[in-house]
Amino acid sequence: MGTINVSKKYTAKEKAYLPAILIGMKITMKRFIEGLIFRKHNTILYPEKKRDYSDRFRGAHFISVDANKTENCTACFLCETVCPAECIHIVAEEREDEQNVYGVMKEKKPVSFDIDLLRCCFCGFCEEACPKDAIKLSTNYEMATYSRDEAIVDLDQLKRPMNGRHEKKDK
Amino acid sequence: MEYFDFLQLIAKILLVVGVCLGVVPVMVWFERRGAAWMQGRVGPNRVGPFGLLQPLADVVKFIMKEDFTPKNANKFYYYLAPLMALIAPLCALSVIPFGSKAIVNGQEIVLQIAQMDSGVIFILAFAGLEVYPIILAGWASKNKYSVLGALRGSSQIVSYEISMGLALLSMLIVYGSFNPHDMVSWQASKYWGVVVNPFGALVFLISIFAETNRLPFDLPEGESEIVAGYHLEYGAMKFALFFMAEYIAMIMASALISTLFFGGYSLLPGMSQLISMISSHFGFGEVGMTNVTAVFQFVSLCSKVGFFMFLFVWIRWTLPRFRFDQLMDLGWKILFPLSLINLVVVTLMVYFLNK
Numbered sequence: 402m403g404t405i406n407v408s409k410k411y412t413a414k415e416k417a418y419l420p421a422i423l424i425g426m427k428i429t430m431k432r433f434i435e436g437l438i439f440r441k442h443n444t445i446l447y448p449e450k451k452r453d454y455s456d457r458f459r460g461a462h463f464i465s466v467d468a469n470k471t472e473n474c475t476a477c478f479l480c481e482t483v484c485p486a487e488c489i490h491i492v493a494e495e496r497e498d499e500q501n502v503y504g505v506m507k508e509k510k511p512v513s514f515d516i517d518l519l520r521c522c523f524c525g526f527c528e529e530a531c532p533k534d535a536i537k538l539s540t541n542y543e544m545a546t547y548s549r550d551e552a553i554v555d556l557d558q559l560k561r562p563m564n565g566r567h568e569k570k571d572k
Numbered sequence: 573m574e575y576f577d578f579l580q581l582i583a584k585i586l587l588v589v590g591v592c593l594g595v596v597p598v599m600v601w602f603e604r605r606g607a608a609w610m611q612g613r614v615g616p617n618r619v620g621p622f623g624l625l626q627p628l629a630d631v632v633k634f635i636m637k638e639d640f641t642p643k644n645a646n647k648f649y650y651y652l653a654p655l656m657a658l659i660a661p662l663c664a665l666s667v668i669p670f671g672s673k674a675i676v677n678g679q680e681i682v683l684q685i686a687q688m689d690s691g692v693i694f695i696l697a698f699a700g701l702e703v704y705p706i707i708l709a710g711w712a713s714k715n716k717y718s719v720l721g722a723l724r725g726s727s728q729i730v731s732y733e734i735s736m737g738l739a740l741l742s743m744l745i746v747y748g749s750f751n752p753h754d755m756v757s758w759q760a761s762k763y764w765g766v767v768v769n770p771f772g773a774l775v776f777l778i779s780i781f782a783e784t785n786r787l788p789f790d791l792p793e794g795e796s797e798i799v800a801g802y803h804l805e806y807g808a809m810k811f812a813l814f815f816m817a818e819y820i821a822m823i824m825a826s827a828l829i830s831t832l833f834f835g836g837y838s839l840l841p842g843m844s845q846l847i848s849m850i851s852s853h854f855g856f857g858e859v860g861m862t863n864v865t866a867v868f869q870f871v872s873l874c875s876k877v878g879f880f881m882f883l884f885v886w887i888r889w890t891l892p893r894f895r896f897d898q899l900m901d902l903g904w905k906i907l908f909p910l911s912l913i914n915l916v917v918v919t920l921m922v923y924f925l926n927k
């Protein structure tokens with residue numbers, strides 16, 4: 402019914418099969434010499450070289466800090482609410498008046514801000530929802546850990562000055 | 573005298589087995605590295621210089637793995653199969669001559685482990701034995717996929733053995749001898765067998781690809797149809813034995829085709845001048861000359877075998893595999909009649925030329 406009958410008349414040269422093999426062997430030999438002598442390859446040797454991703458690549462999160470190294474986050478819970486994977490867990494607290502140099506700008510602060518990177522689907526909704534440009538997604542894609550516990554990152558691990566998305570988190 | 577005979581035999585066995593077992597890890601490395609180069613990749617390059625120690629890492633992995641035996645397997649045959657797979661091609665290698673003669677301590681040593689006049693028959697017998705480990709492995713491991721793989725492998729090897737045997741027979745008629753030494757000296761004095769009988773060489777080459785289960789004829793294994801075929805239930809060192817057996821069978825097949833069609837240990841062009849140069853430079857006598865010639869003959873055979881080993885890898889990464897019915901068609905409908913015609917033509921040629 403739905404089959405297409407492809408019948409092809411083969412020439413004597415094609416039927417002999419060996420000329421085609423020789424052509425194929427010529428190509429593989431060319432590639433072999435290219436690889437052996439000219440060291441030509443398309444592989445990115447990963448730990449030494451890294452693939453350049455697009456600027457819009459959404460990788461590991463970070464929370465931007467201001468000049469005083471205080472996080473911009475005001476624990477408004479918008480990111481936690483919008484998160485479709487429910488991977489953000491914030492505990493909020495009021496900033497004490499005597500220490501608060503920001504006044505009305507930062508009345509609240511997060512006591513803890515945990516992101517479960519294993520649950521996260523890297524949709525970037527948190528970044529869009531954030532009114533303070535506090536939570537951002539960097540282009541860092543190296544998030545492998547030895548245990549599941551290590552994949553839950555807290556506020557101290559997330560904080561970093563916002564100088565572009567591409568720079569690596571300095572530890 | 574007897575002591576000397578025993579010692580030289582042990583030395584020859586150690587040389588052949590040592591070279592074979594030493595070539596296997598290099599070939600495993602080269603297979604992967606060469607494949608990578610042909611496909612525009614890098615291949616294993618982390619362990620040791622140029623990744624040369626990769627086979628060592630593989631061996632450590634093989635040894636550390638659990639030695640697993642299936643519950644319903646027939647234990648005796650299950651363990652016998654990988655051993656047999658390794659031993660059969662090694663035995664066949666014993667009649668391949670790797671040099672004419674060497675003189676040590678005033679006594680002549682024939683550079684061949686087993687000197688027998690029916691050497692080629694011996695090789696054929698042990699090449700035929702290569703079917704048994706496949707059937708044993710498939711049947712003894714009590715797995716349907718293994719049995720299917722074993723059936724495919726054995727039918728393939730049996731079919732191609734016929735055209736291989738016929739191609740070999742045509743060469744036996746040309747040389748008029750079963751002794752590999754006579755064959756090599758015939759080729760050294762006249763032409764290489766491939767010049768005399770190019771069609772037989774081609775049929776033989778295609779048949780040894782099928783005999784050693786290499787691509788494009790690696791049908792005993794088939795990831796999508798029969799998983800890993802006959803060695804599906806084999807793990808750890810037992811699998812490593814099968815793996816080594818494949819490479820030793822390749823060495824054996826390469827040595828056989830070199831001996832039959834490509835002049836065996838007869839010197840490559842330019843080597844005889846080199847030998848006389850070396851001998852005159854160091855002032856060797858007749859004894860030294862013979863020994864230097866033996867070394868060069870060994871090198872000559874090794875380079876021929878090396879070329880065929882490279883050809884195995886080269887073809888493997890060039891061609892896709894055959895379908896099973898295409899394989900059988902090629903074996904029975906094309907190679908078998910053509911090798912029969914070739915045999916008749918060669919026989920007539922030899923008869924009328926010697927008349």
